[in-house]
Amino acid sequence: MHIAEGALSGSPQGIAVLAAGWAATVVGTSMGLRRMHYEQVPQVALLSCTFFVISLIPIPLGITSAHLILSGLIGLILGWSAFPAILVALILQGRIASVGGLTTLGINTLVMAGPAIICHGLCARWLDARRPWATWWAGFSAGSLAVILGAIMNACAISLAGKEFQWIAGAVLLVHLAISPVEGLITATTVGFLGKVRPELLRPNWSAGW
Amino acid sequence: MYRRNLGLIILTALLVLGLQGRGWAHRVHIFAHVHGTEIHGEVFAEGEVPVAGAVVTAYSPAGEKLSETVSDDEGQFHFTATHRCDWRIVAESEGHRATYTVLATELPASLPEAPGSASSPSAEEGSDAQPQSHAEDHAQGGSHSHSHDATSAGAGQGGDSELERQIVALRRDIDQLQRKLRWQDIAGGVGYILGLMGVTAYFLSGRRRDRTA
Numbered sequence: 133m134h135i136a137e138g139a140l141s142g143s144p145q146g147i148a149v150l151a152a153g154w155a156a157t158v159v160g161t162s163m164g165l166r167r168m169h170y171e172q173v174p175q176v177a178l179l180s181c182t183f184f185v186i187s188l189i190p191i192p193l194g195i196t197s198a199h200l201i202l203s204g205l206i207g208l209i210l211g212w213s214a215f216p217a218i219l220v221a222l223i224l225q226g227r228i229a230s231v232g233g234l235t236t237l238g239i240n241t242l243v244m245a246g247p248a249i250i251c252h253g254l255c256a257r258w259l260d261a262r263r264p265w266a267t268w269w270a271g272f273s274a275g276s277l278a279v280i281l282g283a284i285m286n287a288c289a290i291s292l293a294g295k296e297f298q299w300i301a302g303a304v305l306l307v308h309l310a311i312s313p314v315e316g317l318i319t320a321t322t323v324g325f326l327g328k329v330r331p332e333l334l335r336p337n338w339s340a341g342w
Numbered sequence: 343m344y345r346r347n348l349g350l351i352i353l354t355a356l357l358v359l360g361l362q363g364r365g366w367a368h369r370v371h372i373f374a375h376v377h378g379t380e381i382h383g384e385v386f387a388e389g390e391v392p393v394a395g396a397v398v399t400a401y402s403p404a405g406e407k408l409s410e411t412v413s414d415d416e417g418q419f420h421f422t423a424t425h426r427c428d429w430r431i432v433a434e435s436e437g438h439r440a441t442y443t444v445l446a447t448e449l450p451a452s453l454p455e456a457p458g459s460a461s462s463p464s465a466e467e468g469s470d471a472q473p474q475s476h477a478e479d480h481a482q483g484g485s486h487s488h489s490h491d492a493t494s495a496g497a498g499q500g501g502d503s504e505l506e507r508q509i510v511a512l513r514r515d516i517d518q519l520q521r522k523l524r525w526q527d528i529a530g531g532v533g534y535i536l537g538l539m540g541v542t543a544y545f546l547s548g549r550r551r552d553r554t555a
């Protein structure tokens with residue numbers, strides 16, 4: 133789902149998309165840092181590391197491939213702190229693995245962290261260690277919805293940058309629609325597991341007023 | 343027991359897979375070399391998988407489009423060099439992008455200079471400033487340039503074809519080695535994140551102390 137470095141820089145519309153992405157990322161990261169609790173830092177670190185590694189593993193899908201994102205899981209657990217967690221991981225992916233780049237860092241962060249926040253708002257309230265099935269469905273919904281929303285945002289960003297990009301946008305959207313159930317399943321399994329061993333992590337009160 | 347720990351098993355398996363150092367995320371790369379006045383290249387994804395149908399465009403240093411083609415079923419493409427300038431080759435496929443620069447010094451001196459071109463025999467800005475580093479994919483918006491003198495490859499001069507093949511193969515191996523993502527790189531990234539979060543925790547602990555004081 134990463135937008136390639138330089139892919140949007142060739143047109144005024146693309147530059148506007150990049151600037152908007154950066155502005156939203158700055159705002160989201162500020163809010164995430166302000167709302168981050170001291171006790172939440174280990175979860176932020178662990179999920180940021182998970183995102184960093186997971187995004188580098190391709191899943192073959194016919195002639196192409198995609199990679200897991202787990203933005204739904206990150207949003208469910210961290211809330212607004214998903215922004216700094218994903219931003220840090222994307223910076224390191226850009227430097228170490230040459231995935232993405234500096235100019236597209238803002239829009240890439242927005243595309244992945246924005247849906248995480250949305251899914252936190254929609255699904256985190258259903259997380260309850262005493263109700264395993266509600267927790268499972270909340271995890272599945274958040275995991276799959278975050279990927280679909282992210283793919284839609286990615287497609288919109290690419291389309292807004294210029295007409296010639298629209299076919300790429302459609303291809304990215306289709307690929308991620310195919311992978312969304314897998315993300316949902318993994319997120320649901322993870323939150324179900326956390327509900328059994330660390331139920332306190334599922335209480336959506338970290339974000340202090342979503 | 344297995345159902346309860348299934349999530350942990352899946353996550354651990356994915357992390358272990360990730361640390362194996364193979365099969366990294368779908369990225370596109372280009373490798374190109376010069377033979378006479380022909381620029382031959384190939385577009386491939388991680389794992390040296392050829393990418394067919396990638397749109398490959400060549401630009402002059404002034405940003406003028408010099409040529410455009412599409413990679414074939416084996417991911418290969420070629421251009422006929424019309425000017426002796428830096429050829430910045432950009433390949434795009436499914437939203438992924440790779441850039442490679444063929445330096446003017448690799449092309450025959452008999453070719454006309456491109457109008458307004460500024461050939462750059464040394465590594466460009468934004469790179470690691472290593473003279474032998476070569477073109478990169480879409481990392482920092484700039485491309486590392488091939489910076490070896492024209493005599494070393496003999497490619498542009500129509501030299502010994504067996505020697506030329508050996509040198510091209512060697513350059514391809516160097517390119518592959520430089521692109522390789524090792525488990526040490528992943529561990530370094532993870533360590534960096536943990537360290538950064540440790541610093542964050544330090545500052546947040548100060549805020550927490552102030553609140554409880």
